[in-house]
Amino acid sequence: MHESSIVESLINLVRESVPDASQVRRVEVRVGLLTGVSPDAMRFYFEIMRDEMLSPKAELAVALEPLRVHCESCGADQSLAETAWLCPACGAGALAFLNGDELHLSSVEVEDGEGLHD
């Protein structure tokens, strides 16, 4: 349930990052597999909070970052879609995680309120 606090921090960061009165359409975040943060729970809280804090039209896109691992036993470098503790190649418990702690705001798409030509 800490996703509620995380989404609150996210929305505050979005608001700081774009000009005031921007109509936010889409928010993209990257989440690492080792964070334990649930994308579904993030979307759930985002939909509750966006109306008042952002815009009812804002969408949240959560990209799960593949987990890059290096096996110190067999030397394999792999990219995993799910967390593993044993090397998928050789079975040894010698995986070094090269990432996985990401919890980043990637980008924000806003409607261009200035109504410029194209």
Next chain:
Amino acid sequence: MAKVYTIEQRILKRNSEAAEENRRLFDTHGVFTISLASSPGSGKTSLLEKSLILLREEVSVGVIEGDVQTDRDARRIESLGVPVVQVVTNGTCHLDAQMVQGALGHLEIGKVELLFIENVGNLVCPASYDLGEHLRIVLASTTEGEDKPLKYPAMFRRSQALVLNKIDLLPYLTYDLKEAESLALKVNPALEIFETSCSTGAGIPEFCRWVIARMNETTAA
């Protein structure tokens, strides 16, 4: 027409900044800080009660207690005569670095050499929030499942030590201590593991010696 801003910033940037401020404050005042996390009821406050009695013979200690409601834990620590500040989160399932910052204002930080921060009982949420501590310790107890480390890997992976508490109950349980330890090491091979009982006091002196050793290592560095 739409406009896309590329941001690439940490969502918990504010928390990380506050955690860095806390860490600088601890280092300036020579305070070694340890956070404790576990499920509710694993024995965090009991471990503190037993350990503080030994630790305060060697260093001056202080405690920040985090709970969703009540100051019961702070009162337990206060009754030992140890300086303590209670943070009541009013529903929030974890402490964050700003809450710790607020609590530090109520401690005479210059008089504390070893500070414990007891997080809200929860193995999920506290893992995401850096508090500025030097060490993270996770507790589990024999009345829980052995598979806690696999179910809550983020917390076990980010901790430097695991305290397996309530070992005095082992004769009455089917809990497999070795299995629990091997699962914990699978998630985090670097974990230092202690087997303790806060009822009998088993393992507490070893745990305290390790804490003091880590503390001396860090303050000497």
